[in-house]
Amino acid sequence: xxxxxxxxxxxxxxxxxxxxxxxxxxxxxxxxxxxxxxxxxxxxxxxxxxxxxxxxxxxxxxxxxxxxxxxxxxxxxxxxxxxxxxxxxxxxxxxxxxxxxxxxxxxxxxxxxxxxxxxxxxxxxxxxxxxxxxxxxxxxxxxxxxxxxxxxxxxxxxxxxxxxxxxxxxxxxxxxxxxxxxxxxxxxxxxxxxxxxxxxxxxxxxxxxxxxxxxxxxxxxxxxxxxxxxxxxxxxxxxxxxxxxxxxxxxxxxxxxxxxxxxxxxxxxxxxxxxxxxxxxxxxxxxxxxxxxxxxxxxxxxxxxxxxx
Amino acid sequence: xxxxxxxxxxxxxxxxxxxxxxxxxxxxxxxxxxxxxxxxxxxxxxxxxxxxxxxxxxxxxxxxxxxxxxxxxxxxxxx
Numbered sequence: 001x002x003x004x005x006x007x008x009x010x011x012x013x014x015x016x017x018x019x020x021x022x023x024x025x026x027x028x029x030x031x032x033x034x035x036x037x038x039x040x041x042x043x044x045x046x047x048x049x050x051x052x053x054x055x056x057x058x059x060x061x062x063x064x065x066x067x068x069x070x071x072x073x074x075x076x077x078x079x080x081x082x083x084x085x086x087x088x089x090x091x092x093x094x095x096x097x098x099x100x101x102x103x104x105x106x107x108x109x110x111x112x113x114x115x116x117x118x119x120x121x122x123x124x125x126x127x128x129x130x131x132x133x134x135x136x137x138x139x140x141x142x143x144x145x146x147x148x149x150x151x152x153x154x155x156x157x158x159x160x161x162x163x164x165x166x167x168x169x170x171x172x173x174x175x176x177x178x179x180x181x182x183x184x185x186x187x188x189x190x191x192x193x194x195x196x197x198x199x200x201x202x203x204x205x206x207x208x209x210x211x212x213x214x215x216x217x218x219x220x221x222x223x224x225x226x227x228x229x230x231x232x233x234x235x236x237x238x239x240x241x242x243x244x245x246x247x248x249x250x251x252x253x254x255x256x257x258x259x260x261x262x263x264x265x266x267x268x269x270x271x272x273x274x275x276x277x278x279x280x281x282x283x284x285x286x287x288x289x290x291x292x293x294x295x296x297x298x299x300x301x302x303x304x305x306x307x308x309x
Numbered sequence: 310x311x312x313x314x315x316x317x318x319x320x321x322x323x324x325x326x327x328x329x330x331x332x333x334x335x336x337x338x339x340x341x342x343x344x345x346x347x348x349x350x351x352x353x354x355x356x357x358x359x360x361x362x363x364x365x366x367x368x369x370x371x372x373x374x375x376x377x378x379x380x381x382x383x384x385x386x387x388x
Binding site: 034230233234236237238240241244268271272274275278 | 367368371372374375378379381382385386
């Protein structure tokens with residue numbers, strides 16, 4: 001009998017809790033947070049809404065590419081034709097940056113798939129349905145609305161991962177094309193320091209120039225960190241700012257007013273994807289160039305001129 | 310003790326947020342204005358080059374805009 005009573009009491013307590021929850025949940029806050037909200041957990045692994053959307057973006061890209069691959073013909077159909085035009089345009093754009101068909105053929109697959117992924121995940125965040133379906137979670141005293149899907153690039157972790165990947169890959173590309181020693185000397189200029197001993201008789205200014213070059217190389221190492229920061233913050237900031245802008249415009253008036261801004265965000269998503277992949281191409285091109293060879297070439301040219309004089 | 314009381318009364322976080330976004334918006338606005346002015350000038354000089362000027366102009370103004378967006382990110386991360 002006593003046990004039953006306790007159970008009944010517990011039941012009453014739980015129902016009270018549920019009622020309290022309902023009362024709190026009547027006004028969940030719709031504030032846009034700077035971090036991606038966790039939707040559910042797999043073990044200790046947080047699955048955030050941004051992660052879900054980036055999986056969705058990968059799925060979209062995968063489905064499209066499989067469909068096109070299955071229907072690949074020598075005489076292209078409509079869909080294949082559209083994508084051929086896009087790819088051709090993109091390849092010529094990459095060519096303009098690299099000025100070398102060999103490099104652009106090597107870089108193009110990575111950079112273009114990056115472009116497609118960023119574009120799809122930027123635009124997925126703009127779909128009007130995505131932000132409005134979600135669950136209401138309790139965080140302390142407040143209840144917060146968590147949308148199931150949030151643009152994948154509106155999470156700093158995604159963009160940080162992409163930019164770290166790009167910077168590391170560009171350096172590996174540099175090692176593969178111009179060699180480990182030359183890439184190393186870009187950052188820690190041992191070769192320049194060594195040239196003090198070999199060239200000092202011919203050209204005493206090397207005593208000043210070589211340490212300066214060494215310092216410049218160290219600065220360039222710092223510049224790689226700056227690349228990671230600027231790439232990731234640019235993409236994240238633009239997409240996140242777009243979400244905040246749309247949310248605040250919808251808060252002013254939910255009809256007509258967000259329209260032009262939605263169009264603007266579609267444009268910004270395209271431009272940012274373009275900029276990210278173009279910058280990646282530029283980094284790859286810089287990594288594949290050999291600075292020291294250029295200088296030696298100049299010096300040889302200079303020597304020839306002096307001989308002529 | 311004193312600083313705690315002052316912090317309780319005076320909240321400088323909104324000021325910091327608005328300064329961060331406001332000052333960075335000045336820089337970005339000036340930059341985009343200059344880019345636009347030069348682009349318009351060059352289109353005026355050579356109207357046939359509109360197609361060539363437009364795309365680089367948009368890309369570079371997105372670079373300038375990014376500065377304001379860094380400010381926005383900082384403004385959001387101030388608590």
